[in-house]
Amino acid sequence: MKHLAVFAVLSLFGSAFALSESQKLHLVIDPGHGGKDPGHPVEQVYESDINLQWALELKEAAEARGIEVTLTREEDEFIQLSDRAAIADAIEDDNVVLISLHQAASNNSDAKGTRVYTSEDADEATKSLAAIIKAHLDTIYETRLEEGDFYMLRNRNYPAIMISAGFMSNADNLELLQSEEFRAQFNDQLLNALVKE
Numbered sequence: 001m002k003h004l005a006v007f008a009v010l011s012l013f014g015s016a017f018a019l020s021e022s023q024k025l026h027l028v029i030d031p032g033h034g035g036k037d038p039g040h041p042v043e044q045v046y047e048s049d050i051n052l053q054w055a056l057e058l059k060e061a062a063e064a065r066g067i068e069v070t071l072t073r074e075e076d077e078f079i080q081l082s083d084r085a086a087i088a089d090a091i092e093d094d095n096v097v098l099i100s101l102h103q104a105a106s107n108n109s110d111a112k113g114t115r116v117y118t119s120e121d122a123d124e125a126t127k128s129l130a131a132i133i134k135a136h137l138d139t140i141y142e143t144r145l146e147e148g149d150f151y152m153l154r155n156r157n158y159p160a161i162m163i164s165a166g167f168m169s170n171a172d173n174l175e176l177l178q179s180e181e182f183r184a185q186f187n188d189q190l191l192n193a194l195v196k197e
């Protein structure tokens with residue numbers, strides 16, 4: 001029997017990502033960039049490739065927990081943001097959560113760590129879910145909650161959260177991002193934040 005983690009943390013976070021046990025999560029994973037848009041290229045490594053690999057692994061891990069998953073892209077192809085959003089918007093299930101996956105890069109090679117973004121006008125359910133995700137990811141890697149004005153997070157009718165797992169411009173982070181073991185731990189904590197055994 002799956003128990004939604006949100007019930008356990010409602011008292012801590014005060015609200016309202018209120019799924020009942022019988023309601024099934026439909027996770028939309030949006031691997032940022034692709035095709036002619038590689039995202040941040042650092043030392044022959046493309047953000048678009050990391051994001052896709054990550055998304056495919058997250059999909060597998062989520063499905064193993066009985067979560068329904070839709071990807072906005074499954075190959076190295078260019079897809080407009082509006083088309084990606086339309087894929088998520090078209091899902092008729094009640095319990096859609098969108099996770100847009102990106103990596104960061106900075107001129108400051110010391111910048112590192114995970115960032116969990118919501119849009120500034122996100123509703124309480126989205127903000128509390130982001131806080132739950134932050135708390136879980138923080139157990140394995142330094143994670144900050146941020147607000148940002150990103151297309152995929154704007155005007156969605158379901159919780160939409162962007163996660164940047166690390167900074168490709170930081171050598172240690174880049175190594176972590178390319179570690180299958182790290183990605184597996186990260187995905188595990190992310191899924192613990194969404195649905196708990």
Ligand SMILES: [Zn+2]
Pocket residue numbers: 032033039040047102103
């Ligand atoms: Zn990106």
